[in-house]
Amino acid sequence: MVARRTAPRRSRTLRRALAIFILLIVLLVVGGLIAGWMLFLKPDHDIAPGRAVQVEIVPGMSTGQIAERLSRAGVVENANMFRLQVRLDGTGGQLKSGVYELSTAMEYEDVAEVLIAGPVYTYYTVTVPEGFVVEQIAARFEEKAGIPASEFLALAKGGASQFAGEHPYLSDAYQGSLEGFLFPKTYRVREGSTATEVISMMLDQFDREIADVDFSYPESRGMSVHSTIVLASMIEREVSVASERELVSSVIYNRLDKDMRLEIDATIEYVLPGNRFRLRASDIEIDSPYNTYRNKGLPPGAIANPGKAAIQAACSPAKTEYLYYVLTARDGSHTFATNHAEFLIAKRKSKEVFGQ
Numbered sequence: 001m002v003a004r005r006t007a008p009r010r011s012r013t014l015r016r017a018l019a020i021f022i023l024l025i026v027l028l029v030v031g032g033l034i035a036g037w038m039l040f041l042k043p044d045h046d047i048a049p050g051r052a053v054q055v056e057i058v059p060g061m062s063t064g065q066i067a068e069r070l071s072r073a074g075v076v077e078n079a080n081m082f083r084l085q086v087r088l089d090g091t092g093g094q095l096k097s098g099v100y101e102l103s104t105a106m107e108y109e110d111v112a113e114v115l116i117a118g119p120v121y122t123y124y125t126v127t128v129p130e131g132f133v134v135e136q137i138a139a140r141f142e143e144k145a146g147i148p149a150s151e152f153l154a155l156a157k158g159g160a161s162q163f164a165g166e167h168p169y170l171s172d173a174y175q176g177s178l179e180g181f182l183f184p185k186t187y188r189v190r191e192g193s194t195a196t197e198v199i200s201m202m203l204d205q206f207d208r209e210i211a212d213v214d215f216s217y218p219e220s221r222g223m224s225v226h227s228t229i230v231l232a233s234m235i236e237r238e239v240s241v242a243s244e245r246e247l248v249s250s251v252i253y254n255r256l257d258k259d260m261r262l263e264i265d266a267t268i269e270y271v272l273p274g275n276r277f278r279l280r281a282s283d284i285e286i287d288s289p290y291n292t293y294r295n296k297g298l299p300p301g302a303i304a305n306p307g308k309a310a311i312q313a314a315c316s317p318a319k320t321e322y323l324y325y326v327l328t329a330r331d332g333s334h335t336f337a338t339n340h341a342e343f344l345i346a347k348r349k350s351k352e353v354f355g356q
Contacts, residue, residue, distance in 0.1 A: 049105035130307035180302025240332025
């Protein structure tokens, strides 16, 4: 009799355990789905709403790539939700490329509506190479963005005081020139922009670029940001081989320490009507404060607009005893020398290569 009652009890116990096990599995699956959905809905990052941002949608971008770019810019809180929104609406293929003026933390529907309508403004791409001087920059913006070169040059050559309030280092600008501070970069310029707006944009970019540059070395020598940029501009114009930037920087500092004239060709080229690969003897006699063959110390202003690498080299010269460098190869590389005898040997080598 006891044996017959045990079997049904075991069966009921097993069924109850199986039901509990299945219930636990269901709860785990449902919990996982809820957690996954909550993660899917979670904002990618905290966003302060209402801040103006510019976003470029590049031709050929997928809906997912557009969503990620909007999220990184803070335009939408969650890339996944924006992607889901446009897919549910069937508008993913209607999002147009272009540069947009948007704001942070917009509604998904509003963003999609703007991108479907297309950009309101036309934007021009203007590339300013490292080492350009203000005249070249003005010509480039006139050609690519329709900004009159005369208006640009009027500010670039004498309007530093207009921008010094937001950029204090410009208070030292020689004759009000912005040479050296118009940071070389590729810019997006909105149609109808003024020379003032473009120059402000370039100065703001300069500030961002130098924010993480350590100026402690030139500062320890009593040099201002302005004089450091003057030195950087010479490095920019003199160096073609990247590995030589810090070496040329060391030569300049070493010659300054010994109260030697810098005798840098690029400073004379800056004031000549046209650049020359080789200066004539008469060129080095030109009467100009930029002539480092006649005047000791740094020139009064920059001779180009240097890139970040040249600025960093001006702040971190190599530790050498070099006092000279001579162009001795057609790839732009130099031979460095610690004394005049070595310098003369390098000069002979240069003459053999270039025949002058």
